[in-house]
Amino acid sequence: MTPDHTLAGAHAPARKRSRLLKGLQGLAALSALAAACVGHAQTTTPRTAFVHLLEWKWTDVAKECESHLGPKGFAAVQVSPPNEHNWIATGDGAPFPWWMRYQPVSYSLDRSRSGNRAEFVDMVNRCNAVGVGIYVDAVINHMSGGDGGSSSAGNGWSHHGYPRVPYGTNDFHQPVCGINSADYNNDAWRVRNCELSGLQDLNTGTSYVRGKIADYLVDLVNIGVKGFRVDAAKHMDPADLGAIVDAVNGRVANKPYWYLEVIQADGEAVQPSQYYGLGGGAVNVLEFKYGTKISEKFSGKLADLKTFGESWGLSPSGKGVAFIDNHDKQRGHGGGGSYMTYHWGAPYDLANVFMLAWPYGYPQVMSSYAFVNSGTQFDSSYGPPYNSDGSTKGPWDGGVSAPACFNQNRGGWVCEHRFRPIANMVGFRNATAANWTVDNWWDNGNNQIAFGRGDKGFVVINKEGATLSRSFATGLPAGQYCDVIGGDLVNGACTGNVITVVSGGAANIAVAANSAAAIHVGAKVGSTDPGTGTGTTPAAGTASVTFKVTASTVMGQNLYVVGDVTALGVWTPANAVAMSVVPGTNAGQQNQWTATFPLPSATGIQYKYIKRDGSGNTTWESGSNRTATTAASGGSQTLTDTWK
Structure with a gap:
């Protein structure tokens, strides 16, 4: 490969406030995270971070689990809604916008843009086999929008008529109403019972509708799915959603993990805390303030992050799913302020390094396809790379030995989860999970910070224009450690810099401008005698x-x-x-x-x-x-x- 080309990006623009179709995001930690949060001993290294592979095909997700996600220690992968959905080849948002996945036509897995039922089952089995769970984005608040059309499986549907479920007029909230902007501050009932952006709102107050939804989710759990992101949960009554959660949990041997999309804005009538008690208190929520606060500080002063956490108005750590960005926020959907994206370049990588190093919540890494921040409806709706028939052109197409990633031009796959600083920090988080505290904090009063995670890990972040070089108190045992930001541990040797920690925990660490360094006990490449020199030395070979x-x-x-x-x-x-x-x-x-x-x-x-x-x-x-x-x-x- 000869990369004689230019990749361009731009700062994320001011976000427009829009209630257009909600999307995928994070999930939350199962027992491994809970144990880490309260300091319980771990019998094996826990997996404590997951990734959202936006619009990937089932066959490609399976390969990615085996080749990258499993070896790197990801706990799970969030996949796009697997059910039959509206098919939009012409008209508003066409062709083939990403949000057509959020317009269900039935709960059948026979054909979605990501593949068929057999491919879905194979993906679940293969990912589970390498320790990577599958989290499904469950769209259960509504069905499609519009008056009718054709589905991803070639089936017809009409307004309030979905014969493949089946749903009819009485299965939707009547009389039909639409959510107004003022409702978010003043009227929780309308937010939960009126239509969101014209999407036909299911009457989840009836046992029939709840039963159909539960049947769909139970089928997924029986296949082997480990968790659910509940799309547009903010628009569902907590009692109705709680009844669905309880029904599913009561019918399966292994309860799935639940996390809910409840976009928070101060002063609104619907708040995430209203959903905390669902599922016997086991349900988590997506923490939307996390990304906005991180964006503010990575545009301002990193030294302020010393106190970052619940005191900043975030959900309790044991309830929150942390994320820097998601597919909605990348495009300015859903309100809630500005978010960083891959367009930011190095600062985006550093923000993910911070998220994966900092002990808060269950972090979700975003993995995108390329899009343009033009503000136009076409670019806001632009779907994944596709063939002429609308089928997805996947990163693993053509029997290649590695996925077609790192293409930031429209029609390419970005694959942020494969950026080394992000991918390798998953191992850092896993290795430090047992020490749910921060110590040895250092900052220069501006945009250079460093902190430790007990005797398990240490990270330095330099978001300034000059090299940072000094001695740090790391808290780690003496030895040689691979700096996982710039190198990989391969057969016990480091392909990048080796940082030596002497007796007492001190280490000389040099970090280039707009970069980072991170060491942890899971990437130890050797040992040094107490009192040996500090510094960065080349590994053998x-x-x-x-x-x-x-x-x-x-x-x-x-x-x-x-x-x-x-x-x-x-x-x-x-x-x-x-x-x-x-x-x-x-x-x-x-x-x-x-x-x-x-x-x-x-x-x-x-x-x-x-x-x-x-x-x-x-x-x-x-x-x-x-x-x-x-x-x-x-x-x-x-x-x-x-x-x-």
């Missing part, structure tokens, strides 16, 4: 390589090096290695930038330099890829270049 490049930049730009090996990010800008300016080299607008880190020894590499700004806009060097052969094991070398 590696050579220390210094990259130097002279380049001109504009205000806000930084230099990175990216290449064809894991330690160089495998041509992925989000995983590129940040460089720092060599003091005293400024000649006009020309500076020399440098970065030193270990690479596999005696190995041919290809690489390029890129420029990125705070918005994630990326500029690649022109011309062919640079090439070099690294020094022998334990050796060092310097590659000196000029931007081209």
Whole structure:
């Protein structure tokens, strides 16, 4: 692959307030999280984070569980609604908008945009086999919108007429009414009994409707589904939803995990706390304030995060599902303020690093397909990559050995869950779950912070334009640890920097601008005798390589090096290695930038330099890829270049 192209991003715009179709998100931790929250001993390393694979096909989810999610330690994957849904090839939002998945036509699994029932069952079995649960986005508040049409399975339906359930007029709230903006502050009854954006609102107050919904969910649990995100739960009466939860829990051997979409705004008539008691108190809620607060501080001052948590108005940690963004919030749907997205570039990665390191709630990682923040209805509705017939063009199509990810152009898969800083921090969270506290906090009063998780892990986040280098009290046992932000632990050796912790817990750690470092007991690559020197050293089988490049930049730009090996990010800008300016080299607008880190020894590499700004806009060097052969094991070398 020769990435002679430019990937561009932009800051997330101010979000418009819209009540358009709600979507997928997070779920919440099962017993592993609960045990971690109260400090119970773990017999095995718990899995404590999950991912939302937005609009992935069932066959692709199965492959991703086996190749990435299981090995990286993800607890579960949230999948798109699996039931038969409205099919929109023309008209409003067409063709094939993402939100047609949120317009049910029946509860049949025979055919959705993600695949058929046999493929769904196979996915559940294969993911369960590698320790990754399946969480289903359950759309049970309403059916479709409009007066009729054709479904994903080719079946017809009409207004208040769904013969494949079956539902008729009396199964919907009558008389029909629509939710007005003022209702959210003044009238909980209308929020829960009137139509949301014209979607036909089910009368869940009847035992018949509740029974049909329960039958659907019980079928999924019997297949092996581990949990449910309840879409638009805010628009369901807590008593009705509680009756459905109890009915399902009472009919299955293993109760599923439940988490609810209840978008919170201060002063509104419907609040998440009104749902806390459902399922005997076991139901959780999506914490929408989490992402807005993180966005505020990553646009402001990270040092303020020292007290982040319930005192900031968040739900109790044991109730909340944390997320930086979701498919709705990426597009400005649902109100609730500004959220970060992959368009932000490095700051988005750092926000996810913080979320996965900080002891609050059950974190959900977002995994997207590319979209444009233009504010138009087309881009707001734009569905996943698709073929001419509307079928999804999946990242694993064509029998490839690795998914087609990291494409931020429309029609591509972004796969944030595969960005190394995000993917490897899942292991950090798993390793630190038993220490549900923060200690050894440090900050510079601005945008450089560091903190520990007892004797299990330590993280440093540098959202400033210069390298951070100092000694930290980590609290970890003496030894050598792989910095999982920049490298992977492979067969006991680290492909990136190795950080040495001496007796007493101190370590010298250097973190490039707009980057991070993280070490934990699950990524220990060796041990050191008490009193040995601190610092960053190359692992066995590696050579220390210094990259130097002279380049001109504009205000806000930084230099990175990216290449064809894991330690160089495998041509992925989000995983590129940040460089720092060599003091005293400024000649006009020309500076020399440098970065030193270990690479596999005696190995041919290809690489390029890129420029990125705070918005994630990326500029690649022109011309062919640079090439070099690294020094022998334990050796060092310097590659000196000029931007081209």
